[in-house]
Amino acid sequence: MFYHELNSKIDYTRSNLRWNAWGANDQDFGRKAQMPEILDLLKREFQMEAIRETPAVELENIDLPKSKLSPSDLKSLGSIVGKNNLKVDRFERVFHSAGKSYYDVLRLHTNKLKSFVDGVVYPQKDSEIIKILEYCSKNKITIIPFGGGSSVVGGLEVIKGKGQKAVLSLDTTRMVDLVSFDPISLTATFQAGIYGPKLEYGLNLKGYTLGHFPQSFEYSTLGGWVAARSAGQQSNRYGKIEEIISSVKLISPSGVVETLRAPAASIGPDWNQIVAGSEGLLGIITEVTVKIHKIPETRKYFGLVFPEMRSSLNFIRKANHAEIKTSMLRLSDASETRLYEYLGQLGKKNTPLRILKNLIQNAVLKWKGLGEGKCVVLVGLDGSRLEVARSFEALKPLWKKAGALYAGEKLGQSWIHGRFNMPYLRNHIMQFGMGVDTMETSTTYDRLEDLHQAGLAALETSIPGSRAMCHLSHSYHDGACLYYTILFPMDEKKPEEQWFKMKRKVSDTFAAHKAPISHHHGVGFDHKSWYQNTLGKVGVEGLNGLKKVLDKKEILNPGKLFHS
Amino acid sequence: MFYHELNSKIDYTRSNLRWNAWGANDQDFGRKAQMPEILDLLKREFQMEAIRETPAVELENIDLPKSKLSPSDLKSLGSIVGKNNLKVDRFERVFHSAGKSYYDVLRLHTNKLKSFVDGVVYPQKDSEIIKILEYCSKNKITIIPFGGGSSVVGGLEVIKGKGQKAVLSLDTTRMVDLVSFDPISLTATFQAGIYGPKLEYGLNLKGYTLGHFPQSFEYSTLGGWVAARSAGQQSNRYGKIEEIISSVKLISPSGVVETLRAPAASIGPDWNQIVAGSEGLLGIITEVTVKIHKIPETRKYFGLVFPEMRSSLNFIRKANHAEIKTSMLRLSDASETRLYEYLGQLGKKNTPLRILKNLIQNAVLKWKGLGEGKCVVLVGLDGSRLEVARSFEALKPLWKKAGALYAGEKLGQSWIHGRFNMPYLRNHIMQFGMGVDTMETSTTYDRLEDLHQAGLAALETSIPGSRAMCHLSHSYHDGACLYYTILFPMDEKKPEEQWFKMKRKVSDTFAAHKAPISHHHGVGFDHKSWYQNTLGKVGVEGLNGLKKVLDKKEILNPGKLFHS
Structure with a gap:
């Protein structure tokens, strides 16, 4: 059932993948044709005088230092994994030297990335990995494990361990059995x-x-x-x-x-x-x-429109506490709802009939009390026909009581269709002076509303003129995650500092609310200080004590998470 | 709803509790009146010539060494928790020197316990605990944390850390806010x-x-x-x-x-x-x-009788995979089913009508194919009336397909009534030369049947003439636990060695099946070697690396779990 919409045919050959953006060379944003309209919206929304072109530097212009792996290293590592599975070429080294965060991509676009891995090994067996770890422990080579390379928290930041001489990326993607x-x-x-x-x-x-x-x-x-x-x-x-x-x-x-x-x-x-x-x-x-x-027998994904944040939060909380089986309860706050509403209109011609339809729709929504503050909740149900029907019936009184309107399955289908699409949009807008980043945390229900507001405020005040929005994509018995997106015109002179300031402010806000620095992105290098501060000295040192037993020479991904 | 059947009025004053058996002095086995019948059954079942009285030694006859806490220790510790919350009297020291395993109780009964704590502190606040840990770290005093003292795996075994001079029990039961x-x-x-x-x-x-x-x-x-x-x-x-x-x-x-x-x-x-x-x-x-x-609106607990183990295991697996909401699926194997059947008959007079009823019942069971090998599954459902009804309806086709017979709610009610009763039975039978112990593990569904058999065989061959039985009390998506009980006539001369042999054999069997040494009892001292062998050297040393950061002087519960 699921595989129809998943690209199981992606060719993961490294050279087929983008080294400084999301996805493969032959993949793109599903609404690419509407990019002019999108840019136009951004221009209006951010009151920009003009859209500014900010093309990325080419791979050959990246300042890549010489690999620090010696001929003897190369010989030894090559003999472990096979010569063809040891790479030191420009593409492989750059591709493995950053993740996919805004900050990573920004630095790749602007040739500001300073550290690069010195080579890449592609082992296929456990026995090869054992040998690689042994060789690198002995020969003072840092190892950064690499899977899909999709970290958005600096998990792949190239940091050489103290006293170590080179950094090796260990790419696991030949291990697929x-x-x-x-x-x-x-x-x-x-x-x-x-x-x-x-x-x-x-x-x-x-x-x-x-x-x-x-x-x-x-x-x-x-x-x-x-x-x-x-x-x-x-x-x-x-x-x-x-x-x-x-x-x-x-x-x-x-x-x-x-x-x-x-x-x-x-x-x-x-x-x-x-x-x-x-x-x-x-x-x-x-x-x-x-x-x-x-594979579940059937599924039903549909939208609900709530008058505002509080009632939709309550709906999600109550659905969890009533233990109604759902696959997904995805709440977009008012700002995100407006953005999706706009994106939904793209590419549709404004015929008189359509204009009339929109007018009536808006009038109905207003009459129902669903105005500017309205929030959409996407509900996903998977299971047997009976289970899905029962969950639907059990949810209905909850959303009705909350004053929500059933908005049909079209919204759900369109979400499913576009579920992996959004990262490709960034590929485009970063070419036109626009920055976009995401931050996420979680907290208990009693603190969700406050933290939602505080996070938005932190983001928007950190970059004046930016737009922040939030969704809640994972919910539990005792709370839920909050996932923020911020869109902003890139600072022309100091885009990195602009990003630092934003990251600091929102992360400080999470910490002040005793909320974790991440719900599912991780810690990596970018979140390290907030993570360590909230965990405390003993917790951090305890994990380092454990690491020192497993990784005596501290060659594994040093300088991140709990390691300083 | 629950509190009616829970003894919320238990007086936990230490002197009110049994130091060498389960429970408080004023609590007892619910079927105490039937003890003569039970002993008679045991005599027949184990072909004993006579029931042998094995009364426990009195507290005053326990060989308790002098406390190794110095007057200065006592003064310092007393000043942290208050004089009244530091105890060194005989009762408190013995009470805190063992858990409630068969091996612990056996040693208390026979005055074979060798190591005792030197004193007990009852802190009430975190700040007191910080000071106790500091004092003991400095003054080489081992601490054994103590809650209810119900460990059945030697978690409270009194082991003094290397180079340490005394052992202190830290009892947390004044911390109740x-x-x-x-x-x-x-x-x-x-x-x-x-x-x-x-x-x-x-x-x-x-x-x-x-x-x-x-x-x-x-x-x-x-x-x-x-x-x-x-x-x-x-x-x-x-x-x-x-x-x-x-x-x-x-x-x-x-x-x-x-x-x-x-x-x-x-x-x-x-x-x-x-x-x-x-x-x-x-x-x-x-x-x-x-x-x-x-608190759930309602509950329904009922019994099902299956023809044998395999069909009941399949029922439990399928109920889990169908994601039917249950609170409990508790399968007793054929041996345990027979024991409960017998206990159910106790104290009921054999009137002609009753004999006839039993005859008919047995005939019906046989006709349905439910003979000697039959297994009872107790199903517990809690929730709203609707949820409970739906779960019941969803389970029905599964048990019918498996050839099971619905055995009504009486069985469920009687289980609820007696749910905390069994440990009190041991108090009695250990006074009459009978040993009883429990061991538990878990495994994936594909290996459950094999492991069930292997565990029973290991137990019964380790103590010739013993009776082992098993239930499965917790089930999951991918597997379930197996909980064994063994009943045996105590070896008159070397009851400890009898127990060691049994423990070793069944634990080796779990290990050979790559099953954990415990599903919910823990590791403590008794399971240490099997735990460490299955986890492996690196895992064990890693945890010790972590411990060494948190507990630099290694004063906390040394010699157990991963600590050697």
């Missing part, structure tokens, strides 16, 4: 370098789904999901990745930690939950056993 | 020393439940649940304790780790899941925020 499959217990074990669509497609062919669809799905890997505690868009049904994993295999320089394939246990601190979120600091995740599900 | 209550997000924060019934009763008065009812419920604490990864009898609905916690506060000798109250996050390894299962080795758990639920 289905290791074992258990249709009785509904689990499957994969090598961790497999990309989302390949994993999902493989399961779909057998009648199963993982149900894990993060926004980065097309360009992220199983190992990356686990390393960064990824959340899929249907997490209400399938859980965050840390709930999906049944066991993991981690290869550290000191040896292997492999957890038991057991549904639950009482055997000390949970190593699955130590490996999940370890962001490459403790070892290379090489295998993951995941819980799988039969 | 409700710290905060959030009816919006449905969470509550308690001090961790609160006992199950007090916590549950407090919530019930407000209309809420935690829903966490381990077998030890009456005599275990919130902090103990978290430290040992406890599972409640309704875990299908409410989750194991590690899923129930939202945040924790851990006080280590190096300082505090307090996790954020957030529904989910992507901020490195999950400290909640490091603290859960830490069994007192990393710090004292002083506060826990838990997810709470409205």
Whole structure:
């Protein structure tokens, strides 16, 4: 069922992928034809005099220093993985030296990135990884594990460990085997370098789904999901990745930690939950056993329009507390709702009939009390026909009581259709002087409304003239995440400082509200100081104590997360 | 709803509790009147010539060494917690020197326990705990954290750390405050020393439940649940304790780790899941925020009789995979079913009418194919009337297809009534030369049947003439737990060695099946070697690396779990 809309045919050959933007060379924003209209909107919205072209520098103009890997390193590493799986060319080195955050892409566009990996290895087997870790530990080479390379928190920032001489990217994407499959217990074990669509497609062919669809799905890997505690868009049904994993295999320089394939246990601190979120600091995740599900019989995705934020938040809370089965409850705040409304109009001709239809629609909404502040909630239901029908019926009194209007399945279908599309929009607008970034956190229901407002205020005051909006894409028994997007005209002279200021202000706001610095993006380099401050000295040092046992020479992704 | 059957009035004054058996002095086995019949059954079943009286030694005859706490220690510790909250008397020292495992109780009964704590502190505040940890770190005093004292895995074994001079029990049960209550997000924060019934009763008065009812419920604490990864009898609905916690506060000798109250996050390894299962080795758990639920509108607990193990296992697996909401699916294997059947008959007079009724009942069962191998599954449903009815209807075709017979709600009610009763039976039979112990593990569905058999065989061959039985009390998407009970005539001369042999054999069997050494009892001292062998050297050393940061002097519960 799912595979129809997933691009299981993506060619992940490295040279086919964009080194400074999202996606593959042959993929693009679904509404590319409407880019002039979009730019026009942005110009009006941000009161810009003119749209400014800000083309990215070409790959050959990136200031790439000489690789610090010696001929002897190259020989040794090449003999481990095979010569063809060791890369030192310009494309591979630059491609592996940054993630996909606004800050990463900005620096690539403007030739401001300062640090680059000195080479890339593509192992295929655990035994090769063991040898690589051994060689690099002995020879003072930093290793940055690399899956899909989609980190948006500086998880791939090239930081050389103290006293180390070179940095090697360890790309796991040749490790793609289905290791074992258990249709009785509904689990499957994969090598961790497999990309989302390949994993999902493989399961779909057998009648199963993982149900894990993060926004980065097309360009992220199983190992990356686990390393960064990824959340899929249907997490209400399938859980965050840390709930999906049944066991993991981690290869550290000191040896292997492999957890038991057991549904639950009482055997000390949970190593699955130590490996999940370890962001490459403790070892290379090489295998993951995941819980799988039969492909649901049917699905129903639909929109609801609420008068304002509070009533829609209450709806989501009550739906969770009533334990109604949903796959997704995705609330767009008033600003995001307006943006999607606009995008929905794009490319449609303003015939008199259409204008009339819009007028009537708006009049009805106003009459129902659904004006400027209105918020859309997208509800996703997957399951048997009976389950879906029952969830729908159970939700109905909740949304009616909240004064919401049923807005039909078209909205849901259009969301499904465009679910992986948004990152491609950034590829375009960054070429025209526009910046866009996302920040996310989570908190308990009692604090959601305050934090929502505080986050928006922090963002918009940090970049005067910017527009911030927010959605709530994952909800739980006790709270939900808040996912912010900020759009702004790039500062012409100091775009990096503009970004720093914004990042600092919103992160300080999360911290002041005792909210985590991330719900599913991770910590990496960008969030390190807020993470460490909220966790506290003992927590940080404890994890470093653990790391020092697994990674004695501290070669694994140093300078990030809990490592200073 | 729940509190009617829970003893919220238990007086936990230490001297009111049994130091060498389960429960308080004024509590007893519900069927005490039938003990002669039970002993008679045991005699027949185990082909014993006569029931042998094995009374326990009296407290005053326990060989208790002199406390190694110096007058200066006593003065200092007394000044931290208040003189009245520092105890060195015989009762307190013995009470705190063992848990409630068969091995612990056996040694207390026979005056074979060798190591005792030198004193007990009862702090009430975090600030007192900080001072105690500081004093003991400086003065080489081992600390064994103590909640309800219900460990059955040697979690309270008195082991003095290397180079340390005395052992102090840190009893948390004066720490019982409700710290905060959030009816919006449905969470509550308690001090961790609160006992199950007090916590549950407090919530019930407000209309809420935690829903966490381990077998030890009456005599275990919130902090103990978290430290040992406890599972409640309704875990299908409410989750194991590690899923129930939202945040924790851990006080280590190096300082505090307090996790954020957030529904989910992507901020490195999950400290909640490091603290859960830490069994007192990393710090004292002083506060826990838990997810709470409205008391369900109704419940329906009923029995099903299956022809044999395989069909009942399949039923449980399919109910999980169909995501039918249940609170409990509790399968007793054929042996356990027969025992419960017998216990159910106790105290009922054999009138001619009753004999006829039994004959007819047995004939019907046989005609349905439900003979000697039959297994009972107790199904627990909690929720709204609609939910309960729907779950019942959804389960029906599954049990019918499996050839099971609906056995009515009486069975369910009698289980609810006796849910906390079984540990009291041991108090009696150990006075008559009978041993009883429990072991538990978990595995994936594909391996359940094999492991079930292998576990039974290991137990019964380890003690010739014993009877082993098993139930499956917690089930999941990918597997379930197996909980064994073994009954045996105590070896007259070497009862400890008899127990060692049994423990070794069944634990080796779990390990050979790559099953964890515990599903919810924990590791403690008794399971240490199997735990460490299955986790492996790197995993064990990694956790010790973490411990060494938090507990530099290694004063916290040394020699257990991952600590050697």
